[in-house]
Amino acid sequence: MSESRxxxxxxxxxxxxxxxxxVAAPAIAADVIAEDGVVVTADxxxxxxxxxxxxxxxxxxxxxVSPEFVAPLVDIPRAVTVIPQAIxxxxxxxxxxxxxxxxxxxxxxxxxxxQPLADRPxxxxxxxxxNIFVDGIRDTGGQQRExxxxxxxxxxxxxxxxxxxRGSGGGSINLASKSPKLNAFTxxxxxxxxxxxxxxxVDANLPLGETAALRxxxxxxxxxxxxxxxxxxxxxxxxxxxxxxxxTPSSMVFSYYHLTSDQMPDYGIPLFxxxxxxxxxxxxxxxxxxxxxxxxxxDYLTNEVDAFTFKAEHRLNDFATIRNVSRYSQTLxxxxxxxxxxxxxxxxxxxxxxxxxxxxxxRWNPVATLANVTDVFGHFATGSIKHSxxxxxxxxxxxxxxxxxxxxTTSGSACPTGxxxxxxxxxxxxxxxxxxxxxxxxxxxxxxxxxxxxxxGPTSSNTTEAIGVYANDSITLNERLxxxxxxxxDQYLVKGVNATATQSAGxxxxxxxxxxxxxxxxxxxxxVGLVFKPTQNSSVYASWSTSSTxxxxxxxxxxxxxxxGTVDGVANTVLDxxxxxxxxxxxxxxxxxDRLALSAAAFHLTRKNALILVQPNIFxxxxxxxxxxxxxxxxxxITPKWTVFGGYTYMDSELTKAAVVVSGTPPVATVNPLQGLxxxxxxxxxxxxxxxxxxxxxxTVGGGVYYTSKSLGGNQGGAGGGNNRIYAPEWTRVxxxxxxxxxxxxxxxxxxxxxxxxxxxxxxxxxHHADVAAGRQAILALNLRF
Numbered sequence: 099m100s101e102s103r104x105x106x107x108x109x110x111x112x113x114x115x116x117x118x119x120x121v122a123a124p125a126i127a128a129d130v131i132a133e134d135g136v137v138v139t140a141d142x143x144x145x146x147x148x149x150x151x152x153x154x155x156x157x158x159x160x161x162x163v164s165p166e167f168v169a170p171l172v173d174i175p176r177a178v179t180v181i182p183q184a185i186x187x188x189x190x191x192x193x194x195x196x197x198x199x200x201x202x203x204x205x206x207x208x209x210x211x212x213q214p215l216a217d218r219p220x221x222x223x224x225x226x227x228x229n230i231f232v233d234g235i236r237d238t239g240g241q242q243r244e245x246x247x248x249x250x251x252x253x254x255x256x257x258x259x260x261x262x263x264r265g266s267g268g269g270s271i272n273l274a275s276k277s278p279k280l281n282a283f284t285x286x287x288x289x290x291x292x293x294x295x296x297x298x299x300v301d302a303n304l305p306l307g308e309t310a311a312l313r314x315x316x317x318x319x320x321x322x323x324x325x326x327x328x329x330x331x332x333x334x335x336x337x338x339x340x341x342x343x344x345x346t347p348s349s350m351v352f353s354y355y356h357l358t359s360d361q362m363p364d365y366g367i368p369l370f371x372x373x374x375x376x377x378x379x380x381x382x383x384x385x386x387x388x389x390x391x392x393x394x395x396x397d398y399l400t401n402e403v404d405a406f407t408f409k410a411e412h413r414l415n416d417f418a419t420i421r422n423v424s425r426y427s428q429t430l431x432x433x434x435x436x437x438x439x440x441x442x443x444x445x446x447x448x449x450x451x452x453x454x455x456x457x458x459x460x461r462w463n464p465v466a467t468l469a470n471v472t473d474v475f476g477h478f479a480t481g482s483i484k485h486s487x488x489x490x491x492x493x494x495x496x497x498x499x500x501x502x503x504x505x506x507t508t509s510g511s512a513c514p515t516g517x518x519x520x521x522x523x524x525x526x527x528x529x530x531x532x533x534x535x536x537x538x539x540x541x542x543x544x545x546x547x548x549x550x551x552x553x554x555g556p557t558s559s560n561t562t563e564a565i566g567v568y569a570n571d572s573i574t575l576n577e578r579l580x581x582x583x584x585x586x587x588d589q590y591l592v593k594g595v596n597a598t599a600t601q602s603a604g605x606x607x608x609x610x611x612x613x614x615x616x617x618x619x620x621x622x623x624x625x626v627g628l629v630f631k632p633t634q635n636s637s638v639y640a641s642w643s644t645s646s647t648x649x650x651x652x653x654x655x656x657x658x659x660x661x662x663g664t665v666d667g668v669a670n671t672v673l674d675x676x677x678x679x680x681x682x683x684x685x686x687x688x689x690x691x692d693r694l695a696l697s698a699a700a701f702h703l704t705r706k707n708a709l710i711l712v713q714p715n716i717f718x719x720x721x722x723x724x725x726x727x728x729x730x731x732x733x734x735x736i737t738p739k740w741t742v743f744g745g746y747t748y749m750d751s752e753l754t755k756a757a758v759v760v761s762g763t764p765p766v767a768t769v770n771p772l773q774g775l776x777x778x779x780x781x782x783x784x785x786x787x788x789x790x791x792x793x794x795x796x797x798t799v800g801g802g803v804y805y806t807s808k809s810l811g812g813n814q815g816g817a818g819g820g821n822n823r824i825y826a827p828e829w830t831r832v833x834x835x836x837x838x839x840x841x842x843x844x845x846x847x848x849x850x851x852x853x854x855x856x857x858x859x860x861x862x863x864x865x866h867h868a869d870v871a872a873g874r875q876a877i878l879a880l881n882l883r884f
Contacts, residue, residue: 161180162174162178162180162252162272163233163234163250163252163272163274164234164252164261164272165419165421165473165475165488165490166234166260166261166473166488166490166568166570167261168475168486168487168488168570168571168572168582169486169572169580169582169629171686171695172635172636172637172686172687172688172695173572173580173582173629173631173637174582174627175582175627175628175629175639175640175641175682175684176254176255176256176258176625176627176639176641176643176682176684176699177254177255177256177682177684177697177699177701177729177731178252178253178254178255179201179252179253179255179731179733179745180250180251180252180253180733181197181198181200181201181250181251181252181253181743182250182733182743183248183249183250184741184743185197185200185743185788186245186248186250186251187881188788188790188800188835188837188847189788189802189833189835189849190289190847190849190851190877190879191245192244192245192246192297192319193242193243193244193245194217194219194230194242194243194244194245194251194271194273195217195219195242196245197245197251198219198251198253198271199786199804200743200744200786200788200802201253201745201786202729202744202745202746202747202784202785202786203221203222203255203727203729203745203747203749203784204219204220204221204253205219205220205779205780205781205784205806205809205861206218206219206220206779206860206861207219207220207225207227207778207779207861207863208366208811208861208862208863208867208868208869215240215242215363215399215431215433215435215459215461216240216241216242216431217230217241217242217243219271220268220778220779220780221253221255221268221269221270221271222255222256222268222269222701222703222725222727222749222780223268223703223723223725223749223751223777223779223780224267224268224269224678224703224705224725225267225268226265226266226267226268226269226270226271228265229262229265229266229268229269229270229271230243230270230271230272230273231262231270231271231272231273232272232273232275232405233272233273233274233275233407233409233423234272234423234471235407235423235425235469235471235494236262236263236467236469236494237273237427238427238429238465238467238496238498239403239427239428239429239430239431239463239464239465239467239498240429240431240461240463240465241357241401241403241429241431242359242401243273244317244333244335244357244359246299246315246317246335246337247275247276247315247317247335247337247355248273248274248275248276249274249275249276249277250274251271251272251273251274252271252272252274253269253270253271254266254269254270254271254272255268255269255699255701255729256268256269256643256680256682256701256703257269257623257643257644257645257678257679257680257703258270258625258643258645259586259588259623259643259644259645259646260568260570260584260585260586260623260624260625260643261568261570261584263492263564263566263568263586263588264564264566264588264590264621264646264647264648265645265647265648266645266647267645267647267676267678267705268678268703275337275339275353275355276301276313276315276337276339277313277339277341277351277353278303278310278311278312278313278339278340278341278344278351279303279311279313279344280305280308280309280311280344280345281303281305282303282304282305283301283302283303283883283884284300284301284302284303284882284883284884285299285300285301285302285881285882285883285884286299286300286301286881286882286884287299287879287880287881287882288879288880289847289877289878289879289880290877290878290879291321291875291876291877291878292324292874292875292876292877293321293322293323293324293875294320294321294322294330295319295320295321295322295875295877296318296319296320296321297317297318297319297320297321297877297879298316298317298318298319299315299316299317300314300315300316301313301314301315302314302315309342309343309344309345309346309349310340310341310342310343310344311340311341311344312338312339312340312341313337313338313339313340313341314336314337314338314339315335315336315337315338316334316335316336316337317333317334317335317336318333318334318335319331319332319333319334320332320333323364323872324851324852324872324873324874324875325387325388325855325857325870325871325872325873325874326364326388326390326870326872326873327388327390328362328390328392328394328544328545329361329362329363329364329390330361330362331359331360331361331362332359332360332361333357333358333359333360333361334357334358335355335356335357335358336354336355336356337353337354337355337356338353338354339351339352339353339354340352340353347412347413347414348410348411348412348413349410349411349412350408350409350410350411351407351408351409352406352407352408352409353405353406353407353408353409354404354405354406354407355403355404355405355407356403356404356405357401357402357403358400358401358402359399359400359401359402360398360399360400361398361399362392362394362397362398362399363392363397363398363399363433363434363435364390364392364435364869364870365391365392365435365436365437365438365439365459365866365867365869366438366859366862366867366868366869366870367382367383367385367387367389367391367438367867367868367870368383368385368391368438368439368454368539368866368867368868369381369382369383369439369822369824369862369864369865369866369867369868370382370383370822371439371822371865371866372438372439372444372452372454372539373444373446373452373520373539374520379827380808380824380825380826380827380859380862381822381823381824381825381862382824382826382859382862382868383539385539385540386540387857387870388870389540389541389542390542390544391436391438391454391456391537391542391544392435392436392456392544393436393456393535393544393546393548394544394545395546395547395548395549396434396436396505396548396550396552397433397434397435397436397458398432398433398434399432399433399435400430400432400433401429401430401431401432402428402429402430402432403427403428403429403430404427404428404429405425405426405427405428406425406426406427407423407424407425408423408424408425409421409422409423409424410422415476416476416477416478417476417477417478418474418475418476419474419475419476420472420473420474421472421473421474421475422470422471422472422473423470423471423472424469424470425467425468425469425470426466426467426468427466427467428464428465428466428467429464429465429467430462430463430464430465431461431463431465432461432462432463433459433460433461434458434459434460434503434505434552435458435459435460436456436457436458437457437458437459437866437867438454438456438457438542438866438867439865439866439867440457440459440865440866440867443455443519444519444520444539445513445514445517445518445519445520446517446518446520447514447516447517447518448516451538451539451540452520452538452539452540453513453514453517453536453537453538453539454536454537454538454539455513455535455536456535456536456537458503458505460502460503460505461500461501461502461503462499462500462501462502462503462554462557463498463499463500463501464499465496465497465498465499466496466497467494467495467496467497468494468495469492469493469494469495470492470493470494471490471491471492471493472490472491473488473489473490474488474489474490475487475488475489475490482576483573483574483575484573484574485571485572485573485574486571486572486574487569487570487571487572488568488569488570488571489568489569489570490567490568490569491565491566491567491568492564492565492566492567492568493564493565494562494563494564495561495562495563495564496561496562497559497560497561498559498560498561498562499557499558499559500557500558500559501554501555501556501557501558501597502554502555503552503553503554503555504551504552504553504555504601504604504605504606505550505551505552505604506550506551506552506553506603506604506605507535507548507549507550508549508550508551509547509548509549509550510535510536510546510547510548510549510550511535511536511537511543511546511547511548512536513536514536535548550604551603551604551605552604553604553605553606554606555597555599555601555606556597556598556599556606556608556611557597558594558595558596558597559594559595560592560593560594560595560614561592561593561594562590562591562592563590563591564588564589564590564591565588565589566586566587566588566589567586567587567588568584568585568586568587569584569585569586570582570583570584570625571583571584577631578630578631578632579628579629579630579631580628580629580631580637581627581628581629582625582626582627582628582629582641583625583626583627584624584625584626584643585622585623585624585625586622586623586624587620587621587622588620588621588622588623588646589618589619589620590618590619590620590621590648591616591617591618591619592616592617592648593613593614593615593616593617594613594614595611595612595613595614596611596612596614597610597611598610598611598612617672619646619648619675621646621648621675623643623644623645623646624642624643624644625641625642625643625644626641626642626643627639627640627641627642627643628640628641633687635687635688635689635692636685636686636687636688637685637686637687638683638684638685639682639683639684639685639686640681640682640683641681641682641683642679642680642681642682643679643680643682644677644678644679644680645677645678646675646676646677646678647675647676647677647678648675649673649674649675649676649709673707673709673719674707674719675707676705676706676707676708676709677705677706677707678703678704678705678706679703679704680701680702680703680704681701681702682699682700682701682702683699683700683701684697684698684699684700685697685698685699686698690734690735690736693734693735693736693738694732694733694734694735694736694742695731695732695733695734696731696732697729697730697731697732697745698728698729698730698731699728699729700727700728701725701726701727701728701729702724702725702726703724703725703726704722704723704724704725705722705723705724706721706722707719707720707721708720708721708722708723708753709721710756710757710770710772716760718757720755720756720757721753721755721756721757722753722754722755723751723752723753723754723777724751724752724754725749725750725751725752725777725780726749726750726751727747727748727749727750728747728748729745729746729747729748730745730746730747731744731745732744732745732787739791739792739793740789740790740791740792741789741790741791741800742787742788742789743787743788743789744785744786744787744788744789744802745785745786745787746783746784746785747783747784747785748782748783749780749781749782749784750776750782751776751777751780752774752775752776752777753772753773753774753775753776753777754773754774755773756770756772756773757770758770759771775810776810777810778809778810778811778812778864779809779810779811779861780809780810781806781807781808781809781828782807783805783806783807784805784806784807785803785804785805786802786803786804786805787802787803788800788801788802788833788835789801789802790835790837795839796838796839796840797836797837797838797839798835798836798837798838799835799836799837800834800835800836801832801833801834801835801853802831802832802833802835803830803831803832803833804830804831804832804833805828805829805830805831806828806829807828808825808826808827808828809825809826809861810823810824810825810864811824811825811826811861811862811863811864811865811868812824812863812864812865822864824862824864824865824868825862825864826858826859826860826861826862826868827858827859829856829858829859829860829871830856831851831852831854831856831858831871832852832853832854832856833849833850833851833852833853834848834849834850834853835847835848835849835850836848843882843883843884844880844881844882844883845880845881845883846878846879846880846881847878847879847880847881848876848877848878848879849876849877849879850874850875850876850877851872851874851875851876851877852871852872852873852874852875853874854874855873855874856871857870857871857873858870858871859871
C-alpha cells in the first residue's frame, strides 16, 4: 500500500472526526419541513434506528424505488428482497458481496469466465453479473462494488426482463443511491479493527434554500483480509448529489460518483488437479488455508469508477409523471493475478516436495457507457377497475475494450533441478522457465523476489447498442384481485474488432485487426401475475415470467469480443439468446401493525439454449437447465426492541440436457458427463438471519448466522464439477454485533465477523482454484449523527 494512500486515509479519518465537531453546534435544527408542509423530526438524527423508522416515527416499510414496480411490495407477484440501510450499517458491510450474504439464494462465482476479479453473483443458479443496476440503469464493466453511497439494495428473483431487459434470467440487483433531502443532517463513522482495518465515512446533507439540497458522501478504507495475510487493500470514494425543486412537481438531481480501489488480488488455493492426486473429498488441495500463491512484487488489482447521472422528473397530475435519467460512466478493471491452478508447471523433487511455476491471469478492461431511461407512470381508472402503470424506453451504448499483459520473468525464485514432471513440460535445468518464478506447492512464499517485463498487448473491443421498450400495469379488478401484466421488447446489437499479435520475451507485436461482423438480436418477454388479497396487508399470488440473455459474437468468452471457442468448429458463430422461463407461487404478509414483513415463494425455472462444451474449444448450444425450489423471508421488528432480517432458500438444480461429447479417433459420441449434475454455484440449502435486541435503553446486541450447503464449482453450461466432482463443502459462519448509545447522537458499534474463526471455502470454479473465506475480524466504530 502506498504511503500517499495511507496518508490520505488518515486525513479522511481526521476530517471525519473534525466534521462531526464542526457541525455539532448548528445541529439543533432537527425539525424540518416535510414535503406536505408538516413539521417533523428528521429520521437521520434519531438514535440507532438506522433508517428503519420514518419521519413520523412509524415503521418504514421496505419498497423498491424504481417506477417499473407499479404496486406496493406486498402486491408484486414475485419474490423481491429489499435490504435496507439498517442492515448495511449494522452488519458493517463494505462490499456488495458482504451485503448480499443477507439474501439467501444468491452466491458469488469464483474468479473465472468473462468477469474474473469482479462481482459475479448467481441468482437461482443463473449467472447475473451483467444484471446489476444503479438507480435503475445497468451498471456495466467489471468491478467490485462499494456500499458507502447506498440507501438500500433491491434483489428481484426469477426472470425479470420486463423490469431489467436483456439478461436477468435468474434475477437482477438494483443499488439505490443516497439522494439529497430537504432536512439537514450529517452522519460520521470512524472505525478501526484487527488486521489493520481502518475505515471512515461522512454523509452530509445540506439544504440550499426551501427546495434544493446538496448531499456529499466520502469514504476511505484500508486493511488486510483476515487469514490471508498477504492480501491487502486500500480504497477511497466520493459521491456528490445536487438536487433542485425537491418536494415540488418538477425536480432535478445531478450526481457524480467516484471509486478508486487498489488491492492484492487473491485466487485462493489450488485443486487436486495441480498434483494429479486427490487429497480431499471436495477436491480442494489440502494446503493450509492461509497459503497465498501470488507475488507481492508483481500482482495487483485496480478498480476505478466514474459516473455522472442526471435525473429530471415532472409530475403533471395523478395520471402522469415523466421521469428521465441519463448516465455516462467509465469503469476500469485492471489486474495481474497469479492463478495457482492454471498456466504453471508442476514437478516433484527427490525429497517428495511439489513445486509449481506461477501462472498468471491478466486483464486491462476499460468500459464506457452512455444510457438514457425515460418513464411515464401514474394512476387511472376504467370504470371500477383501477390501473397503476409505467411505460418507458431505455437506450444504451457500451464500448468495451480488452487487452492482456505479458509478464516475462527476468529474475525470480529458481526452479529446483531434477524434478519429475507432474503436469506440463517441466525442464530439468535450474533457473529455467524465464529465470524461475517457482514456489513450493505446499509452502508458497508471496515475498519471493521478482523482476521482469510487463507489457500490455493489443486491444480488442466491442460495442453494444441496445433499445428497450416496456409497459407494466397493475390492474385492481376489485378489493381482492389484482392482475399484473408486463411486456418488454428489446433490440440488442453487437459489433467488435479482434486484435491479433505475437509475443516474445515479454514484447507484443501486433499482426493485425479483424472486424467481427455486426449482429442484431430482437426478443420480447412477458410477465403475468394474479394476486389475491385475503386482507389489505397480505397477498397470495401466482406468476409466469420470461427473459432472454443474448450472447456476444464468439463462444469462447461471452463477456468479451472475440474468444478462443468455436461452435461446431466455426469461429465467430452467431448464437441464439438463452431463454429462461419461470413459474412461481407465493404469499406475503405485513403483520404486527406493519412492523414485520413475511414472504414465501415456490418456483420452477428452466433455461434453454445453454452453451455446452463437446470437444476441447468446441461448443454447441444444446444445453437445458432446471431449478426447482422455494424460499422464505422475514424482515422488520417482532417487537419495538427486537429486529430480524433473513431467510432460507432451497434449490434443486440440474443440467437436464447436454450435447453429446465427441472425442477420439475415429470420433465417438458419448453422453456428456455434465448431464444430470447440479448447477455450479447453486447450493441446495442456504440461510441467513441477522437479528438485534435492545436489552437496555442504550445497549443493543445481536448478530448473524449464515449457512450454505456444499456447492459444485464450474462455469461450463452452468453445471459444475464434471467428472472431477469439485465442490465447496458446507459452511456456517457466525457474526456478533453490539451497539451502545453514548449519547442521543453518538453510538459505539462493535462487529465481530466470523466470530468462531471458521475455516471454509466460499466457492470454487471447479477447474483451477478455490477461494478461501476471511477469518475472524473485530471492528469498533464510532458513529455520530447530527
